[in-house]
Amino acid sequence: MKKKVTWREKIGELDDRKKKAVARGVRNVTGIFVQSAEGSIMKGLDGNRYIDFAGGIGIQNIGHNHPKVVRAIQDQAEKYIHPSYHVTPFEPYVRLAEKLNEYTPGDFQKKTMLVNSGAEANENAIKMARKYTGKRGIIVFDRAFHGRTLLTLSLTAKSVPFKKGFGPFAGDVYRLPYPYYYRSGAKSQAEEDCLILKRITDFLQFEVPAEDVAAVMIEPVQGEGGFIVPSVRFMQGLKEICAKHHIVLIADEIQTGYCRTGKLFAMEHFGVAPDLMTMSKSMAAGMPLSAVTGRAEIVDAPEPGQLGSTLAGNPVACAAALSVLDVIVEENLVAKSALLGGKIMNAFSKMQNKYEIIGDVRGLGPMCAIELVKNRRTKEPATELAANIVQYCWKNGLIILSAGLYANVLRFLPPVTIQDEYLYEGLAILEEAVKKADL
Ligand SMILES: Cc1ncc(COP(=O)(O)O)c(C=O)c1O
Numbered sequence: 001m002k003k004k005v006t007w008r009e010k011i012g013e014l015d016d017r018k019k020k021a022v023a024r025g026v027r028n029v030t031g032i033f034v035q036s037a038e039g040s041i042m043k044g045l046d047g048n049r050y051i052d053f054a055g056g057i058g059i060q061n062i063g064h065n066h067p068k069v070v071r072a073i074q075d076q077a078e079k080y081i082h083p084s085y086h087v088t089p090f091e092p093y094v095r096l097a098e099k100l101n102e103y104t105p106g107d108f109q110k111k112t113m114l115v116n117s118g119a120e121a122n123e124n125a126i127k128m129a130r131k132y133t134g135k136r137g138i139i140v141f142d143r144a145f146h147g148r149t150l151l152t153l154s155l156t157a158k159s160v161p162f163k164k165g166f167g168p169f170a171g172d173v174y175r176l177p178y179p180y181y182y183r184s185g186a187k188s189q190a191e192e193d194c195l196i197l198k199r200i201t202d203f204l205q206f207e208v209p210a211e212d213v214a215a216v217m218i219e220p221v222q223g224e225g226g227f228i229v230p231s232v233r234f235m236q237g238l239k240e241i242c243a244k245h246h247i248v249l250i251a252d253e254i255q256t257g258y259c260r261t262g263k264l265f266a267m268e269h270f271g272v273a274p275d276l277m278t279m280s281k282s283m284a285a286g287m288p289l290s291a292v293t294g295r296a297e298i299v300d301a302p303e304p305g306q307l308g309s310t311l312a313g314n315p316v317a318c319a320a321a322l323s324v325l326d327v328i329v330e331e332n333l334v335a336k337s338a339l340l341g342g343k344i345m346n347a348f349s350k351m352q353n354k355y356e357i358i359g360d361v362r363g364l365g366p367m368c369a370i371e372l373v374k375n376r377r378t379k380e381p382a383t384e385l386a387a388n389i390v391q392y393c394w395k396n397g398l399i400i401l402s403a404g405l406y407a408n409v410l411r412f413l414p415p416v417t418i419q420d421e422y423l424y425e426g427l428a429i430l431e432e433a434v435k436k437a438d439l
Pocket residue numbers: 057117118119120122145146147148219223224252253254255256280281
């Protein structure tokens with residue numbers, strides 16, 4: 001009789017094949033092979049059920065495999081998959097551009113270009129800003145993450161694992177501080193904001209003249225950097241500096257966009273309309289798609305033929321993105337997102353009162369995080385404890401991720417559509433993990 005293959009053997013075999021066939025640099029943190037996914041639940045090949053608080057790093061804000069998105073993808077695939085916009089344009093691209101021009105903040109005429117990934121959108125935003133201003137310099141911030149292509153890797157801050165050994169990097173990129181109130185030496189948020197805004201102003205006066213700076217690129221909430229939220233005062237001050245010096249303000253909303261923060265776009269919290277905004281991740285519910293939307297005169301600065309990419313704006317991905325916007329409106333996901341943020345922050349604050357290792361809880365809407373420390377007074381990062389908590393959660397059916405320079409921040413990106421039942425089950429697993437680590 002043939003011996004029945006167990007799931008452990010099947011996964012072991014698949015893992016061996018993966019190691020032999022796939023570049024090891026393409027890391028996957030959990031090692032859990034997926035069998036199926038729906039809403040906020042994933043099923044592993046191991047037969048286990050997982051509650052998803054990672055959402056594929058923020059690409060599943062409306063939940064896995066929303067039926068409306070699946071249908072839109074199927075319908076479009078039956079019509080045509082990709083004739084390439086550069087050869088024969090198609091309506092879904094145009095319609096999506098119209099919608100993004102309408103939905104993004106800013107009461108001015110806008111235009112949009114579509115590409116494939118977050119990094120590609122950021123690269124194109126820089127091209128537009130340079131062409132428009134005739135300047136070269138780009139200001140980015142400490143801990144920023146803007147992608148992994150050569151230019152965007154130059155904008156990204158963290159050396160290990162992202163940059164080490166990949167230089168030389170692109171020139172004309174300058175890094176300045178971004179408010180991190182929990183770890184700031186300043187007496188108050190206002191003082192920290194003032195110091196940083198002064199540092200930026202001085203930089204433009206004494207180090208690299210504003211006449212040489214084309215753009216400032218900023219994440220409205222730092223993602224990979226540790227879910228760090230700046231103040232309204234800081235963002236408005238930054239906007240003023242940019243406007244004064246003819247510098248294009250680019251908001252990288254690749255992780256913060258699409259209801260992640262309790263608004264459709266995070267910049268809405270700050271009352272600031274960026275000149276250009278980049279989007280991706282949840283925009284097409286996991287289909288490869290990204291966009292640059294912004295002031296028409298900046299988006300139109302490059303001449304015909306200067307922008308593009310053969311696979312960009314794929315109609316199947318556009319159909320998915322259009323249905324995502326419909327779902328957001330029909331299911332009232334902006335309001336749901338704000339509500340979910342409140343529930344999570346409430347749970348985190350209660351946990352902070354109980355467990356010494358929780359140094360800080362912070363977030364904007366349901367883009368929230370817990371920063372772990374060895375000692376609340378010294379704030380020494382508790383990297384190992386964070387790794388233990390994350391591992392415990394995976395083993396117990398909850399997918400979470402860490403972030404931050406020291407990987408001591410637990411970050412949460414659950415689908416905005418998550419049902420309370422799964423939310424509280426997930427939070428209970430998390431609390432159990434924190435409790436064990438706090439001993
Ligand atoms: C804020 C931000 N910008 C850019 C990127 C890069 O996007 P992609 O991985 O699609 O190139 C990411 C990805 O995590 C991101 O979080």
